[in-house]
Amino acid sequence: MHDRPRLVGPAHFCQIAFSGQRTSMPTIQSICHWLQHTEWSQDVLQSSLLFPFIEGSHIMALAISVGLVLILDLRLLRIAFRGERVAVVMKQSAGLSMIGFGIMFLTGIILFVTQAEKAYNNRFFVIKMILILAAGLNAAWYQWKYYPSMDEWDQSENPPLGPRICAIVSLVCWAGVIGCGRTMAYEF
Amino acid sequence: MLSLHGLIDSFNQWCYQSPVLSVLRDTKLGIPAVQTAHLLGIMTVLGTTTVMNLRLLNLGYRELSADTFLPQVWTWFRRGLFLTLIAGFIVFLPDPVRYAQNTSFRVKMAVLAIAIAWQFTIFRKQVHSPPSASPTAKTVVISAVSMILWFGVGWCGRAIAFFG
Numbered sequence: 001m002h003d004r005p006r007l008v009g010p011a012h013f014c015q016i017a018f019s020g021q022r023t024s025m026p027t028i029q030s031i032c033h034w035l036q037h038t039e040w041s042q043d044v045l046q047s048s049l050l051f052p053f054i055e056g057s058h059i060m061a062l063a064i065s066v067g068l069v070l071i072l073d074l075r076l077l078r079i080a081f082r083g084e085r086v087a088v089v090m091k092q093s094a095g096l097s098m099i100g101f102g103i104m105f106l107t108g109i110i111l112f113v114t115q116a117e118k119a120y121n122n123r124f125f126v127i128k129m130i131l132i133l134a135a136g137l138n139a140a141w142y143q144w145k146y147y148p149s150m151d152e153w154d155q156s157e158n159p160p161l162g163p164r165i166c167a168i169v170s171l172v173c174w175a176g177v178i179g180c181g182r183t184m185a186y187e188f
Numbered sequence: 189m190l191s192l193h194g195l196i197d198s199f200n201q202w203c204y205q206s207p208v209l210s211v212l213r214d215t216k217l218g219i220p221a222v223q224t225a226h227l228l229g230i231m232t233v234l235g236t237t238t239v240m241n242l243r244l245l246n247l248g249y250r251e252l253s254a255d256t257f258l259p260q261v262w263t264w265f266r267r268g269l270f271l272t273l274i275a276g277f278i279v280f281l282p283d284p285v286r287y288a289q290n291t292s293f294r295v296k297m298a299v300l301a302i303a304i305a306w307q308f309t310i311f312r313k314q315v316h317s318p319p320s321a322s323p324t325a326k327t328v329v330i331s332a333v334s335m336i337l338w339f340g341v342g343w344c345g346r347a348i349a350f351f352g
Binding site for chain 2: 048051052055056059060062063064065066067068070071074080081083084088089091092093095096175178179182183186
């Protein structure tokens with residue numbers, strides 16, 4: 001008796017994504033289904049050490065990044081570190097913060113792939129992604145709008161409202177990311 | 189006279205029968221909300237600990253004066269720790285037996301106790317009188333122990349969900 005050859009990679013994807021569908025385009029749902037059911041993601045998910053290690057690294061990297069962002073936001077809000085220049089705090093935080101974000105995104109993508117379909121159907125995951133996007137846009141807005149003129153208000157006792165709003169948006173977004181990240185696990 | 193076992197039994201009974209804790213235990217978003225506060229505290233603790241150690245070791249924040257910068261970061265570390273402990277205790281209360289039986293939780297509590305003791309004695313002294321020149325071997329050891337202990341607490345916390 002001949003077994004059907006086991007399809008892996010793109011062939012397996014096509015088999016799942018297009019099965020029983022009249023449309024020629026795969027849906028996001030079907031892509032997520034394929035991602036979650038690849039041999040690779042199941043191996044990672046069921047690994048007793050690798051999965052906890054990746055999840056732990058995701059949270060530890062988040063702690064470093066968000067911790068450094070907190071220092072900068074507190075300075076922008078003039079709640080702490082008032083004697084230090086914003087430009088200096090920002091410059092000093094940027095490098096390590098980016099390393100933290102890099103690890104967080106890399107491990108986050110692996111975690112997503114292992115549970116892609118569950119995550120796609122989870123409202124807290126969707127909100128988390130929106131908040132990450134909002135935090136990114138907020139940082140880009142700050143860089144574009146306020147960074148070039150920072151010398152003018154850096155050590156002023158009354159900095160413009162804009163940078164302070166950016167700091168509040170940043171804190172709210174990252175607190176929301178943490179909250180949604182924690183809560184989504186309860187709906188898996 | 190109440191024995192230690194009697195006290196623990198009474199405490200457990202109170203935890204499982206308290207109406208407030210029942211609401212927290214049985215509401216879908218109750219525990220995740222408190223865990224979020226716990227995590228926000230942990231992020232602050234680990235983030236500020238990293239920043240303080242980077243500055244102590246001259247690996248980061250070099251352009252900021254250690255004398256003024258470090259005590260301020262220390263203040264936020266304490267605030268983060270306060271939030272972590274309060275929220276963590278509220279997460280523990282609704283189901284104390286499950287946590288008490290978890291080996292990772294027990295290890296976490298032990299490491300946490302050592303970390304707090306280390307941070308508020310030896311480490312605190314370094315933060316409030318940082319070495320002026322390049323870090324000494326003593327500073328390197330103090331910082332390394334601090335990082336290992338606090339991130340160890342974090343890893344043990346994650347282990348609760350995966351290992352018994």
